[in-house]
Amino acid sequence: MTKSLLSSEWIARLGGFTKLIVGFSGGLDSTVLLHLLASHSSLCPKLIAVHINHGISSNAEYWQKHCEQFCLNSGIDFISHAVEFDRSANIEEGARIARYTVFSSLLTTQDCLILAHHRDDQAETVLLQLFRGAGVDGLAAMSDLSTWGVGTLARPLLSYSREQLEHYAASHQLKWIEDESNQEISYSRNYLRHQIMPLLLKKWPGVVGNIARTALHCQQAKANLDELAIHDDQELLTATNSLFIEPLKKLSIERITNVLRVWLKKNQVQLPSTLTFQRLIHEVLFASSDAAPVVSWNEIQVRRYQQYLYLDKKKVISLPHCIEWTEFPLPLVLTEYNFSLMAKKVNQGLIVPQNAKVEIKFRRGGEQFYWHGQTKQLKKLFQEWGVPPWLRDTIPLIYINDQFAAVVGYAVSDLFFTHNSSDSWLLLTNS
Structure with a gap:
């Protein structure tokens, strides 16, 4: 039964990634997932188990040591992260955001984050979304494979029930931790799991599978709607x-x-x-x-x-008035301002004399720009170009040797423009 929970299709999919980052709490679900993945020789060397220490329970340090020992015994790379978050509001949501922030920081485009959600989790998610009045997006709940951040998110156990995972764990004599907070019914998901689902299962034994199937129907409907929107976007x-x-x-x-x-x-x-x-x-x-x-x-x-x-x-970032681009044409990256500029070689564009002083400034009012044989107020040009008023102060203005040379993304001054030169530049920004 070791490999029956993971199809050959899943093994092939996951084998194509450089790193397989597994969310590992030490509970039943993630223990089964990690053991299952490690049982495949093609996947085990790629595994990195990531344990998030939320610091909520008095048992948190014990759980972390348990997870570390499990990975040591299994030959799996292990990383633990302690997280801080606001516990005065929604603890469930705060912990989830903190957890996913760590996962996101570890992913590259060649990596896959693997989580242990199963069919019972899916049914609970659909019902919670339904209670919130969600639309198709919410009722589609969790997909088994999707783009997430810069990487990929996989949930290979989504079609299996918790009972099947329990059988797997028993047959392999796996040990896992029990988080006492999972019994706390003040949390919405726990209330649903312990108070509502047993009543539904008593009346309709197949209800979990049926609800999970609804998520699949909504995923298909969502895909159809997305495709229609992409078609409409071509004109819009x-x-x-x-x-x-x-x-x-x-x-x-x-x-x-x-x-x-x-x-x-x-x-x-x-x-x-x-x-x-x-x-x-x-x-x-x-x-x-x-x-x-x-x-x-x-x-x-x-x-x-x-x-x-x-x-x-809405960005509440106050950009500096002047930034010197001392290493032009190397990319200029200002992480603290979420701002970057890149220079790309083109056949016609901005001419930058050798050893010139290149500066980036932002509009303060009253700027004059020489373009198409005329000197015009920058404000008037922004109006002509249809630049929204709230964006105008964030558009980089290039000064070369103290002369206004270019408005990034819009125009190059006649004084610094060339129609035919292998030494001309196109400037690109993320702002």
């Missing part, structure tokens, strides 16, 4: 990631909602409440063309400017 999405309003307004409300849903998710934005979504459509999308409406939630704003919808992830 601009190069600057804004949405063209007029053709969007011609769609049905249902398709508008779908386009906005996928647009937000592609930008890694948590979807707003149903009420906020309705405000977004009626107060922003269908506002008069000369209005400047804003709908906000969390750290997100959706704004309208001219004929476009913009997504603004």
Whole structure:
């Protein structure tokens, strides 16, 4: 039975990754998962077990030592991380965010995070989402394989029940820890698991599998809706990631909602409440063309400017007035400001004289820019280019030997532009 829980398809999938990072709490589920993966010679050398010490229980240090010893005995690389988080609010959510933050920091594009969620977990997730009034995205619950952060997230046990994992553990004489907090019914998932699910199972013995199957149906529906939104995006999405309003307004409300849903998710934005979504459509999308409406939630704003919808992830970062690019053309990265600039060789573009002083500044007002044979106020040019007002102060301005040379992403001054030179540059930024 050792290898029956992991199909040949799963072994082949996981074998293609450089590192297999396994979330290892030491409980039944993750113990079975880690033992199962380690039983395959092609996977074992890739395994890294990661234990998150939340520091909540008085037994936390014992659990960490148990996990470390299990990995030592099994020849598996082991990492432990102690995490801090706000325990005055939702402890479940705070612990989950802290846990996933650590996992994310360990992943590269060639790696896979593997978690031990099983079918009972899936059924609980569907019900919790249902109780919150979730839509298709929420009811789709957890997928067995998905892109996550820069890497991949896999849940190879999702089609198996907790009972099957218990049988596996018993047949291999595995030892695991029991987290006493799993019995605390003040937590929503535990209440559902211990108080509600037994009643449902008594009346409908197959209910767990049926609910989990609903998640699969919703995943298919979600995939279909995503595909439709991608089709709609071909006419709606601009190069600057804004949405063209007029053709969007011609769609049905249902398709508008779908386009906005996928647009937000592609930008890694948590979807707003149903009420906020309705405000977004009626107060922003269908506002008069000369209005400047804003709908906000969390750290997100959706704004309208001219004929476009913009997504603004509110950044409370105060950019310095002047940054010297001392090692041009090497990339300039300012981690503390979440800002970077790169220079790419092109056949026509910005000319930077050898040993020139290159500086990056940001608009303060009153700048004059020489472009297309005229000197114009930068403010007027931003208006001509359709740059939203709230973005103008974040656009890098390039100064070469104290002369205003370029507006990154928009224009190069006539004084520093060449049509044909192998020494010209295109500047790219993440801002």
